[in-house]
Amino acid sequence: MTTEPSESIECPLCSGIGKITRAEILDRLGVRDFARVAQLSAEEAFRLLLSKHKQDEQHVWARFEAELTKRTTLIAERHKDELHSLTTRTKELEAAARAAEQQKSHETDHANRRVEDSLREVAELRERNHELETEMAKVARVGKREEMDFAEEARTWAGIHISNKLGKNGDYLLAFRDPSGAPLEPRLLIDNKDKSVVAESDIRKLVRDAKERHAPVGVIVARDETQLRQVDRECRWAQEEGIWILRTTRQWLRRDLDVLRPLLERMRTEGVDFLQKNAAMAEEVRRTLVDLDEVEKELKKAARAIDTATGLTGKYRVRLQSLCDNAPAQKMPPRSERSGARGSTRWQ
Numbered sequence: 001m002t003t004e005p006s007e008s009i010e011c012p013l014c015s016g017i018g019k020i021t022r023a024e025i026l027d028r029l030g031v032r033d034f035a036r037v038a039q040l041s042a043e044e045a046f047r048l049l050l051s052k053h054k055q056d057e058q059h060v061w062a063r064f065e066a067e068l069t070k071r072t073t074l075i076a077e078r079h080k081d082e083l084h085s086l087t088t089r090t091k092e093l094e095a096a097a098r099a100a101e102q103q104k105s106h107e108t109d110h111a112n113r114r115v116e117d118s119l120r121e122v123a124e125l126r127e128r129n130h131e132l133e134t135e136m137a138k139v140a141r142v143g144k145r146e147e148m149d150f151a152e153e154a155r156t157w158a159g160i161h162i163s164n165k166l167g168k169n170g171d172y173l174l175a176f177r178d179p180s181g182a183p184l185e186p187r188l189l190i191d192n193k194d195k196s197v198v199a200e201s202d203i204r205k206l207v208r209d210a211k212e213r214h215a216p217v218g219v220i221v222a223r224d225e226t227q228l229r230q231v232d233r234e235c236r237w238a239q240e241e242g243i244w245i246l247r248t249t250r251q252w253l254r255r256d257l258d259v260l261r262p263l264l265e266r267m268r269t270e271g272v273d274f275l276q277k278n279a280a281m282a283e284e285v286r287r288t289l290v291d292l293d294e295v296e297k298e299l300k301k302a303a304r305a306i307d308t309a310t311g312l313t314g315k316y317r318v319r320l321q322s323l324c325d326n327a328p329a330q331k332m333p334p335r336s337e338r339s340g341a342r343g344s345t346r347w348q
Contacts, residue, residue: 150171150172150190150192150221150250151165151172153250154172154174157254159176159177160174160175160176160177160257161174161175161176161177161181161182161183162174162190169189169208169209169212169213170189170190170191170206170209170210170213170215170218171190171191171192172189172190173187173188173189173190173213173215174187174188174189174190174219175187175188176257176261176264184268185268186215186216186217186264186267186268186272187213187215187217188215188217188218188219188246189206189209189210189213189215189217189218189219190219190221191205191206191209191218191219191220191221192221193220193221193222193223193227194222194223194227195227196227197227197228197229198220198222198227198228198229198232198247202220203220203240203245204240206218206220206243206245207240207241207243207245210243211241211242211243215243216243216244216267216272217243217244217245217246217264218243218244218245218246219245219246219248219253220245220246220247220248221248221249221250221253222247222248222249222250223249223250224249224250224251225249225251225252227249228247228249232247233247233290234290235247236248236256236289236290237260237285237289246260252296255292256289259285259288259289259292260285263285
């Protein structure tokens with residue numbers, strides 16, 4: 001520790017002739033410099049205190065660092081398993097995310113393919129729909145022509161009245177005529193069908209149309225008997241929801257009307273529920289129509305057999321005629337000679 005130079009004062013002993021330091025004067029007088037001692041003691045105390053404080057601070061920081069290291073090690077050891085589990089879970093989640101991304105990519109590709117297939121199917125369905133619309137237009141034209149042909153044919157039948165073409169709920173209203181030409185009740189609702197097979201939906205539609213027209217009898221007319229189902233051919237006259245339905249063809253209708261005429265006259269006089277009160281008669285009508293169909297089939301077979309026999313007869317007649325024409329001509333002897341020759345033969 002460096003000391004400042006002692007303050008110089010005039011020596012009271014020599015009246016300022018020489019110079020002496022204050023410390024030397026106090027020394028010579030046997031008095032100590034308490035202020036200086038106090039200053040030096042305070043400085044030393046501060047130095048020792050500062051040194052101790054620095055040592056304590058360093059010791060505290062060393063203890064803090066040791067405790068921090070200890071606590072960090074304990075925390076790391078305590079959370080080591082959790083950290084490992086979290087790391088494993090993180091890896092699993094990353095793998096799942098990659099798998100989900102791949103699955104999403106595959107699903108997107110699959111969805112794109114399905115969209116392409118759907119668009120292709122839509123295009124095919126549109127084309128098919130266009131074809132079906134074309135076919136339906138043809139069928140509609142055929143059906144309309146069928147209806148017009150039927151109306152022209154029905155107008156030629158004696159005692160039959162047929163209305164103009166109906167706009168909806170059926171094709172025509174048909175009825176018998178009185179002597180004055182006026183149509184008689186009950187009227188029959190006609191629905192012409194020219195399709196491969198008459199369906200059950202056609203029957204239900206005819207029933208609905210007959211109810212709308214207040215017609216007690218509905219007639220579904222097929223172009224040919226092959227268009228009728230087996231159940232239609234076996235039960236050509238039956239009741240459906242209060243409406244009597246006749247399943248017939250263009251060829252059978254005129255004959256069926258002749259069979260049903262007495263029943264229709266009774267329905268006109270006794271009410272439309274006449275047949276409902278006489279179930280046995282309705283069943284007999286059904287059997288009669290079926291029997292008539294069978295008779296007609298047998299007559300057709302007989303007619304075909306007759307036509308075949310006629311054809312074969314003509315064929316063999318032509319054959320015999322050609323044989324006769326090609327045979328060599330022989331001169332016949334006179335009649336007297338033929339008689340004499342037979343007599344001589346007898347004698348011999």
